[in-house]
Amino acid sequence: MNQPLWNPTAEAVAKSNIRAFSQQCENRFDLQLPDYDSLWQWSVDCPEDFWSAFWDFAEIKSQQRGERVLINGDKMPGAQFFPDARLNFAENLLQRRDDTDAIVFRAEDKVNRRISWNQLYDQVSLLSQALRNAGVQPGDRVAGFVPNMPETIIAMLATASLGAIWTSCSPDFGVNGVLDRFGQSRPKVLFCADGYFYNGKGHSSLNTVAEILQDLPVVEQVVVLPLLDAEPDVTSVNETRPTATLAQFTASYSAGEIEFASMPFNHPLFIMYSSGTTGKPKCITHSAGGMLLNLRKEHLLNCDQRPEDRVFYFTTCGWMMWNWLIGALGTGATVMLYDGSPFYPNGNVLYDYAAEERFTLFGTSAKYIDACRKAGLKPAETHDLSDLRAICSTGSPLVDEGFDYIYESVKQDVQLSSISGGTDICGCFILGNPTGPVWRGEIQARGLGMAIEVFDDDGYPVRGDRGELVCTKPFPNMPVGFWGDDSGEKYQSAYFDKYANIWTHGDFIEITEHNGVVVYGRSDATLNPGGVRIGTAEIYRQVELFDEIQEAIVIGQEWDADTRVVLFVRLSEGVTLNDDLITAIKRRIRSECTPRHVPAKIIAVTDIPRTRSGKITELAVRDVVHGRPVKNKEALANPEALELFAGIPELQQD
Numbered sequence: 001m002n003q004p005l006w007n008p009t010a011e012a013v014a015k016s017n018i019r020a021f022s023q024q025c026e027n028r029f030d031l032q033l034p035d036y037d038s039l040w041q042w043s044v045d046c047p048e049d050f051w052s053a054f055w056d057f058a059e060i061k062s063q064q065r066g067e068r069v070l071i072n073g074d075k076m077p078g079a080q081f082f083p084d085a086r087l088n089f090a091e092n093l094l095q096r097r098d099d100t101d102a103i104v105f106r107a108e109d110k111v112n113r114r115i116s117w118n119q120l121y122d123q124v125s126l127l128s129q130a131l132r133n134a135g136v137q138p139g140d141r142v143a144g145f146v147p148n149m150p151e152t153i154i155a156m157l158a159t160a161s162l163g164a165i166w167t168s169c170s171p172d173f174g175v176n177g178v179l180d181r182f183g184q185s186r187p188k189v190l191f192c193a194d195g196y197f198y199n200g201k202g203h204s205s206l207n208t209v210a211e212i213l214q215d216l217p218v219v220e221q222v223v224v225l226p227l228l229d230a231e232p233d234v235t236s237v238n239e240t241r242p243t244a245t246l247a248q249f250t251a252s253y254s255a256g257e258i259e260f261a262s263m264p265f266n267h268p269l270f271i272m273y274s275s276g277t278t279g280k281p282k283c284i285t286h287s288a289g290g291m292l293l294n295l296r297k298e299h300l301l302n303c304d305q306r307p308e309d310r311v312f313y314f315t316t317c318g319w320m321m322w323n324w325l326i327g328a329l330g331t332g333a334t335v336m337l338y339d340g341s342p343f344y345p346n347g348n349v350l351y352d353y354a355a356e357e358r359f360t361l362f363g364t365s366a367k368y369i370d371a372c373r374k375a376g377l378k379p380a381e382t383h384d385l386s387d388l389r390a391i392c393s394t395g396s397p398l399v400d401e402g403f404d405y406i407y408e409s410v411k412q413d414v415q416l417s418s419i420s421g422g423t424d425i426c427g428c429f430i431l432g433n434p435t436g437p438v439w440r441g442e443i444q445a446r447g448l449g450m451a452i453e454v455f456d457d458d459g460y461p462v463r464g465d466r467g468e469l470v471c472t473k474p475f476p477n478m479p480v481g482f483w484g485d486d487s488g489e490k491y492q493s494a495y496f497d498k499y500a501n502i503w504t505h506g507d508f509i510e511i512t513e514h515n516g517v518v519v520y521g522r523s524d525a526t527l528n529p530g531g532v533r534i535g536t537a538e539i540y541r542q543v544e545l546f547d548e549i550q551e552a553i554v555i556g557q558e559w560d561a562d563t564r565v566v567l568f569v570r571l572s573e574g575v576t577l578n579d580d581l582i583t584a585i586k587r588r589i590r591s592e593c594t595p596r597h598v599p600a601k602i603i604a605v606t607d608i609p610r611t612r613s614g615k616i617t618e619l620a621v622r623d624v625v626h627g628r629p630v631k632n633k634e635a636l637a638n639p640e641a642l643e644l645f646a647g648i649p650e651l652q653q654d
Helices: 010-015 017-029 036-045 047-057 089-095 117-133 150-161 175-185 206-214 246-250 290-303 318-329 347-357 366-374 400-410 489-493 536-543 581-591 618-625 639-645
Strands: 062-064 102-109 112-117 140-143 165-169 189-193 196-197 201-204 221-225 242-244 268-273 285-286 312-313 334-339 361-365 390-394 415-420 419-421 428-433 452-455 468-471 504-513 517-524 549-559 562-571 601-604
Touching: 017 036, 017 047, 017 290, 036 047, 047 062, 047 290, 047 419, 062 318, 089 318, 117 150, 117 246, 117 489, 117 504, 140 150, 140 175, 140 206, 140 334, 140 549, 150 165, 150 189, 150 318, 150 334, 175 206, 175 285, 189 206, 196 366, 206 221, 206 419, 221 246, 242 246, 242 334, 268 390, 268 415, 285 290, 290 318, 290 428, 312 318, 312 347, 318 334, 334 347, 347 361, 366 390, 366 400, 390 400, 390 428, 400 415, 415 536, 428 468, 428 504, 452 504, 489 504, 517 581, 536 549, 536 562, 618 639
Parallel strands: 102 334, 140 165, 140 189, 165 268, 189 221, 221 242, 312 334, 312 361, 361 390, 390 415, 562 601
Antiparallel strands: 102 112, 196 201, 268 285, 419 428, 452 468, 468 504, 504 517, 549 562
């Protein structure tokens, strides 16, 4: 397409936070920064000036900042931003004090409530005192086995107020999946809910918690958050550890000014977990300062947020988008929470929520957008989304037709902000730009302060061609390490072994002529038929256009001293994978991609394995097809689906 799908108005650009920040930088450093590209270039050429200026623009609250902005800036890992600064993450998210909404919460059609900024502050105050009295100190771990509910945010903020470290899993994790994570981070306090709602039904969590505690002796206190029942019976959870409801745990305290612990910039804030499909999850440890600075940058500049905004992302507490969403509190915006199925009682439930509560940002996954498209939902015709300025998409590459669907069926005048980064940085490498156009199939921009390039196999930068997403300079939200990896060996090998002193992220991408980015999939899942690298997303873009196909997964099978492409499809109800459909799929892939993209085999399956954050697991399927063990099935939401890919006769034939 020769024309963008969307352009901001000149008035919107002039009033944007990016423009205000650029003007401050122009005056302070005698620069000319007329557009996003020039701002990005300056941000990576002069990182100390950029991050120092943004600290001031974002009004980061600290006990001290210090003169030094970056030391060891030529080392990855090893670089440190603001090494003399002392601050508290929670204090920076609790600046607003009034009776307007801080959090709005829905759990399907069962719960609908809201918490003001004053109430949020007071509840964090109570819980912070209770945790301190329970012995929680800086550096201790506090865990949540929790739904996406306001009390989870309160627990995280109370933990951070003390300089302790928050870590969480969603309550749909199995016992072993939780133990694989919390068994490594070893929390002193465990928060859990009495249960959660999904597809209209309540599911108790307390029996699972009791099992978890049997193999988690380090937990000294259990706090139960009520969701299914106002006053849950917690006597059955554990007889050997103190257990209380949240109200019981905080009953003896009075709300007052919070004593925020003053912590170093690089003090750990979050422990987050990799998907764990190739072994035990990596415990990725993020710093308070790095999270604060980068999340504030993404929300203020790339999402153009203000105190009057209402920000939603469909996520669970086991996905980094929960941590990202909470960062919106730092801009004074209202955070909109939803827990449960996005299709209960029907596919319009999230659009109902968006219209009724006047969302300004609606965040979801590419898979959700595709599911809405296939379901024929047209909220542009059924819902008032006039306040909605931005739609964010992540989790997997958004196909071209997903872009078309948003503008044709959801809203025409909206910034479609496809974003990509991950748990590794708890943020984005590539994301939206509210001052620039949206081009079909492209992520708008590289993140400010992120020196993103594309490297070929020999480590040379390329443009207009596909290769590895790398970051050639340090950035504040690099992890401080992996919990328990005292030598740093695992951290080093995860990101810095392929290209020395350069972050290799593991995505297969291309930077376009518009300075946008197209993601072709994970580079470790890249297909190599005949030695030519093919991104799996290129095939998904074509296959997902078929109404006969609900979803698909593609792998490379080692065959006859080469690699052949194998496509598995989950069909729509009543559809059979016959010769006509196979021919149509191959014809479309050949015409829209290349002959090398055409699958050698197309096989129907009834389910496709995915992680608990909803991502399909190409590597696990590839291992099963080749007869190799999958190291950690507990990381999967539906591990039983792997059995469908074992010993398939068609894969033993030419």
